[in-house]
Amino acid sequence: MSENHQDGVPILKVSALKKHFPIKKGFLKKKDQFFKAVDGVSFEVKAGETFGVVGESGCGKTTTGLMIAELLEQTSGDIWFDGRDLSRLNEHERRVVRKDLQIIFQDPFSSLNPRMKVFDIVAEPLIVHGMASGKKLKEDVLNLLEEVGLGKQHLDRFPHEFSGGQRQRIGIARALALKPKLIVCDEPVSALDVSVQAQILNLLKTLQKKYNLTYIFIAHGLPTVKHISDRIAVMYMGEIVEIATKDALFDNMKHPYTEALLSAIPVMNPHQKTDRIILEGELPNPANQPSGCKFHTRCPYAQSVCKQNVPKLQNDGEGHYVACHFPLNKNISQALNQEQPARR
Amino acid sequence: MLAKTFEEKHVSTRSASNKKSKLSKTIKLLFNSKTGTVGLFLIILVTCLAVFAPWLTPFDPAQVNPLARLQPPMWMEGGSADHILGTDNLGRDIWSRIVFGSRISLIIGIGAVLFSGFIGATLGLLAGFYGGWINAIIMRIADAFLAVPTILLMLVFLAVVGPGLRTLIVVIGITSWVPYARVVRGEVLSIKEREFVKAAQAIGAKKKRIIFKHILPNVLSSFIIISGMNVATTIVLEASLSFLGLGVKAPAVSWGGMLSDGRQYVATSWWVATFPGIAITITVLGVIFLGDWLRDILDPRMKMKNG
Numbered sequence: 209m210s211e212n213h214q215d216g217v218p219i220l221k222v223s224a225l226k227k228h229f230p231i232k233k234g235f236l237k238k239k240d241q242f243f244k245a246v247d248g249v250s251f252e253v254k255a256g257e258t259f260g261v262v263g264e265s266g267c268g269k270t271t272t273g274l275m276i277a278e279l280l281e282q283t284s285g286d287i288w289f290d291g292r293d294l295s296r297l298n299e300h301e302r303r304v305v306r307k308d309l310q311i312i313f314q315d316p317f318s319s320l321n322p323r324m325k326v327f328d329i330v331a332e333p334l335i336v337h338g339m340a341s342g343k344k345l346k347e348d349v350l351n352l353l354e355e356v357g358l359g360k361q362h363l364d365r366f367p368h369e370f371s372g373g374q375r376q377r378i379g380i381a382r383a384l385a386l387k388p389k390l391i392v393c394d395e396p397v398s399a400l401d402v403s404v405q406a407q408i409l410n411l412l413k414t415l416q417k418k419y420n421l422t423y424i425f426i427a428h429g430l431p432t433v434k435h436i437s438d439r440i441a442v443m444y445m446g447e448i449v450e451i452a453t454k455d456a457l458f459d460n461m462k463h464p465y466t467e468a469l470l471s472a473i474p475v476m477n478p479h480q481k482t483d484r485i486i487l488e489g490e491l492p493n494p495a496n497q498p499s500g501c502k503f504h505t506r507c508p509y510a511q512s513v514c515k516q517n518v519p520k521l522q523n524d525g526e527g528h529y530v531a532c533h534f535p536l537n538k539n540i541s542q543a544l545n546q547e548q549p550a551r552r
Numbered sequence: 553m554l555a556k557t558f559e560e561k562h563v564s565t566r567s568a569s570n571k572k573s574k575l576s577k578t579i580k581l582l583f584n585s586k587t588g589t590v591g592l593f594l595i596i597l598v599t600c601l602a603v604f605a606p607w608l609t610p611f612d613p614a615q616v617n618p619l620a621r622l623q624p625p626m627w628m629e630g631g632s633a634d635h636i637l638g639t640d641n642l643g644r645d646i647w648s649r650i651v652f653g654s655r656i657s658l659i660i661g662i663g664a665v666l667f668s669g670f671i672g673a674t675l676g677l678l679a680g681f682y683g684g685w686i687n688a689i690i691m692r693i694a695d696a697f698l699a700v701p702t703i704l705l706m707l708v709f710l711a712v713v714g715p716g717l718r719t720l721i722v723v724i725g726i727t728s729w730v731p732y733a734r735v736v737r738g739e740v741l742s743i744k745e746r747e748f749v750k751a752a753q754a755i756g757a758k759k760k761r762i763i764f765k766h767i768l769p770n771v772l773s774s775f776i777i778i779s780g781m782n783v784a785t786t787i788v789l790e791a792s793l794s795f796l797g798l799g800v801k802a803p804a805v806s807w808g809g810m811l812s813d814g815r816q817y818v819a820t821s822w823w824v825a826t827f828p829g830i831a832i833t834i835t836v837l838g839v840i841f842l843g844d845w846l847r848d849i850l851d852p853r854m855k856m857k858n859g
Binding site: 277319386 | 770
């Protein structure tokens with residue numbers, strides 16, 4: 209591939225991944241309508257990197273994460289993890305692969321079994337895979353808890369005795385127990401207070417360095433993703449519209465949707481003028497998607513060709529992928545800004 | 553006072569063995585709850601009656617005495633200290649019959665609930681967890697059971713098999729599993745979608761483990777509540793069946809049968825039907841109170857609040 213400018217071999221390769229949920233209508237009618245939650249997503253994640261996935265609610269980012277974590281079966285498409293095609297594994301092999309593939313959930317209040325003590329929650333993966341027992345189990349669990357900033361005094365407590373941030377730490381300890389290679393972080397901080405968000409993000413970063421983890425970091429806001437990601441994919445209506453390194457995406461975004469997303473980030477300085485791009489119109493009904501480029505109904509720069517032809521996700525040669533007929537070019541547009549008000 | 557001594561005990565045993573402190577914690581929790589205490593008291597009372605029946609009764613419950621028919625309770629005019637609660641239409645001692653009747657009521661109440669609870673919980677768990685056609689089949693059968701009047705179904709069963717303690721338990725069990733199945737299925741459906749179940753899957757836990765470690769413990773509290781309620785309704789149901797003449801056969805005594813016997817004499821000798829009725833009420837109340845309390849302590853969050 210053309211992404212040799214970055215180090216690392218791909219640990220995860222997703223190609224043409226689709227998840228269509230049938231919409232049941234009536235009693236006798238056939239299920240012929242589908243909710244296209246994820247509609248042909250392809251990307252690669254390199255070992256040791258953090259791959260951010262952003263998009264608004266309902267764009268399919270969580271569904272993608274669940275499919276990668278083997279918690280939801282895809283309609284079509286392949287997921288290659290660590291050189292193996294996940295859809296061709298039998299039950300036993302899948303359980304083995306799961307050791308390397310863990311997930312951290314969004315809601316720390318529903319991701320922990322309210323009837324299990326912290327010890328049992330963190331010990332469960334080790335017990336399930338027969339990795340430790342007796343004294344060693346206790347030691348391992350304690351080590352894991354210390355790793356995430358908790359301690360011995362928390363072992364015998366129930367999840368409801370903890371704050372959101374602490375609960376998320378327990379969830380991280382559980383995910384970490386099997387020494388996975390890849391962790392899907394499904395909006396791990398979006399349910400937390402802002403002050404706690406930073407702590408959890410830093411914890412994730414520290415752990416990544418220590419254990420050489422690869423993250424797929426799903427979020428709906430760019431600021432958190434920017435904080436932690438190496439590369440970022442932007443999703444819109446079940447498709448990836450842009451993939452780029454963090455810097456490339458923030459300094460030189462090419463897709464109008466990314467531009468709109470970025471302009472929505474609040475600026476700290478109240479006096480600074482921001483040209484916020486307000487997208488017009490509502491998110492189209494995913495069951496009845498627009499023709500051509502799915503974004504054309506809301507895109508400020510849409511042309512007639514956008515309504516007819518589906519843009520392909522194309523590499524610009526430097527690992528910056530964009531699916532747009534008329535990709536933005538910030539550098540040029542800034543130069544031409546005075547003569548040509550339309551930024552294209 | 554009582555609560556305080558328990559608290560002191562609790563504090564002193566905290567550093568002692570873990571098990572002991574757990575026990576005292578539970579006891580303390582029990583006495584913190586008024587309804588729980590009352591419920592436990594009532595249930596212990598009824599259980600004591602059932603266990604020590606021969607020592608608590610002056611007469612054989614089946615002993616007929618035509619000379620002492622329809623004697624009123626001892627505190628009423630014409631009553632005698634021999635028959636504390638009076639006698640029924642055949643001159644049998646009501647107190648003795650109530651005490652012996654508690655055995656039948658408890659055995660049937662608990663036995664039938666265990667039986668129907670087991671059937672219902674298993675089917676509900678299967679239907680909720682596996683979904684699809686398993687769910688469809690189980691729930692349609694459940695609907696069918698609901699569509700047929702329970703009493704009618706029982707009458708048919710009992711007419712075929714013939715009445716008796718064991719058949720009564722089995723028949724009540726078979727006909728009243730539906731509420732369990734529905735409640736358990738509903739709970740499983742909602743718990744199955746919770747993220748901790750997904751997390752268990754992600755860990756690689758097998759289905760068996762997910763069902764028994766993650767789903768079942770979280771279904772337990774609702775299950776216990778409806779079980780408590782159902783012990784109550786089963787006792788009432790047994791009374792209805794006995795009332796209809798399909799309960800346990802004489803010489804065995806049941807409260808429902810006593811109600812049925814007293815029906816004709818309500819206008820003239822109210823005590824014949826009233827005392828078994830009160831016995832049913834007290835037992836049912838005790839079971840419900842205790843069930844409520846059990847639900848509370850089974851929820852770890854409640855433990856925190858009270859303890």
